[in-house]
Amino acid sequence: MDEKDTVTFMRQYLKMNHADNQERMAKAMREAMDSVFSENDNQKSETSVSQKKSDTSVSVAIENGNTNSADEIDVVIIVAVPDEKVGVYTAFGLDPDTTKRKYDMMGDYRFDYVQFEADDLNIALLIQPNMGMTQAASMTTRAILALQPKLVAMVGVCAGCEGSAELGDIIIASNVYDYTAGKHYIDRFGPRPQSYPIDNKLSNYITGSVVGRQSLVGNILDRNSSGRTDRQIKVLFKPIASGTAVVNDPEIVADLISKQDNLAGIDMEAYALAVSSTILETKWLVIKGVQDYANGDKENTEKGYRGFAAYSSAKLLQLMLKDDLPRYF
Numbered sequence: 001m002d003e004k005d006t007v008t009f010m011r012q013y014l015k016m017n018h019a020d021n022q023e024r025m026a027k028a029m030r031e032a033m034d035s036v037f038s039e040n041d042n043q044k045s046e047t048s049v050s051q052k053k054s055d056t057s058v059s060v061a062i063e064n065g066n067t068n069s070a071d072e073i074d075v076v077i078i079v080a081v082p083d084e085k086v087g088v089y090t091a092f093g094l095d096p097d098t099t100k101r102k103y104d105m106m107g108d109y110r111f112d113y114v115q116f117e118a119d120d121l122n123i124a125l126l127i128q129p130n131m132g133m134t135q136a137a138s139m140t141t142r143a144i145l146a147l148q149p150k151l152v153a154m155v156g157v158c159a160g161c162e163g164s165a166e167l168g169d170i171i172i173a174s175n176v177y178d179y180t181a182g183k184h185y186i187d188r189f190g191p192r193p194q195s196y197p198i199d200n201k202l203s204n205y206i207t208g209s210v211v212g213r214q215s216l217v218g219n220i221l222d223r224n225s226s227g228r229t230d231r232q233i234k235v236l237f238k239p240i241a242s243g244t245a246v247v248n249d250p251e252i253v254a255d256l257i258s259k260q261d262n263l264a265g266i267d268m269e270a271y272a273l274a275v276s277s278t279i280l281e282t283k284w285l286v287i288k289g290v291q292d293y294a295n296g297d298k299e300n301t302e303k304g305y306r307g308f309a310a311y312s313s314a315k316l317l318q319l320m321l322k323d324d325l326p327r328y329f
Contacts (some may be wrong), residue, residue, distance in 0.1 A: 087310030160290030
């Protein structure tokens, strides 16, 4: 828009502000927009107009150097670290060398993703550039705006709260909250977490068809290629708390449990994904496998469970998508 166009637009905009009813306001706005764009549009060739529409589309997917319109995506899966991406590849039987990669780097949202099909669903897999809630919020928001999925899911690993969850267990978040939110006083910290619950329809499906269904657990164990646990794991439907830093301190865990006695998991991303999805009116689902207890021995514990936790959380999602989950989003 050049200076002349800007002046013309502002004059018409001022007319709109002085309109004394809704009909005159609408008319003034139409006149303003027509006066700004009509001259420029008449000068453009049909090719230029077509290119402009392509460049400003909701999502520009680029594959092998060619610009294509984005396919309709049913489910977006977001992971935070490479081990979790490997878990998704293994759980869904994907080949990294042949899976279709797509890019939105020339569009409005600037990310790349892996696209694949599973049980008649179009799925996009995204990995955050780094761990944490800021990255999760950014990635979730951009993915929803660009791909407009029906469901955003996060799978991966988390710390478990000993007594509520055991190593190898899989936690589906019933609700999530930011345990670092609050106010620092001179002598104390006043927590002020805001909890985001999962969608009620999804909650009904999980409590009625997933939790306590040992056939799902057996399926995960039978097909596991990332190590095998020495105990019968459980699927839990309990809260997950998110923070801004990795926790490896039993005192912090004990403090969190004292404020939320049924807390099962601690991570760095779930809350941000839930907030972004809720604001954009998109259903969300968080599934995390317990890899450690955040009790000062994280490095040793996660060596035995990290691969399994990443795989098992993704495998549970795959089995749920193959089951009745799509009926609920």
